[in-house]
Amino acid sequence: MSHVTCIELIAFLDSYVDDELDAETRHSFDLHLLVCPSCRAYLATYRETIELVRGTAEQEEELAHDSPAELIEAMKRVKR
Amino acid sequence: MAAFRAIGEFNSESRVSTWLHRIAVNCALMKLRIRARREKDVDALLPAFEADGNQQQSSVGWTETAEEILQREQARALVRRCIDQLPEPYRIVLVLRDIEQLPADIVAEKLKITRDNLKVKLHRARQALRTLLDPHMRGAI
Secondary structure (H helix, E strand, C coil): CCCCCCCHHHHCCCHHHHHCCCCCHHHHHHHHHHHHHHHHHHHHHHHHHHHHHHHHHHHHHHHCCCCCCHHHHHHHHHHC | CCHCCCCCHHHCCHHHHHHHHHHHHHHHHHHHHHHHHCCCCHHHHCCCECCCCEHHHCCCCCCCHHHHHHCCCCHHHHHHHHHCCCCCHHHHHHHHHHHHCCCCHHHHHHCCHHHHHHHHHHHHHHHHHHHHHHHHCCCCC
């Protein structure tokens, strides 16, 4: 892949982010990113999106750890 | 309701959050199977391109990093709302891979799709979510 366009880069952006591309293709992508500010912005915001999804879930997980044991016991009592 | 029905099976040595999460995932998978035929697509939320392969609309960066955005509950709520707006099959793939971080093989098997199909779906889900977040993230929330 010698000359990469935006459509090709964005189609394989997940493979680029996950470092699954062969060296030659990755180099072609890197060259395109050097000259295309729009794709640089797209890549940055794609990565931010993944971080936001994971970060939001981690915050919820921390809150969930505070679930009171009393709640579980109350649910069990009602169930009996 | 599913958690209430299953409370008798709760092992007190497990984390409540893990147990509730598992129930939620199983409910989501069940809904996915029931609604598989009614799958909506996310084409309208994917980037568009000119004939020469360039992006039709230039992308611009966001004003804050994810780390900064996540400091505010209001922003986290917005992210959750945007995730909820994704068509269900894409939302489930995003949850299982990017939130639960389950291995691709296991998710593909659970959803009865190929690994390649799963990879495409996850990429489309992330792109669609990026599009939904974009107008909010360009300015302060």
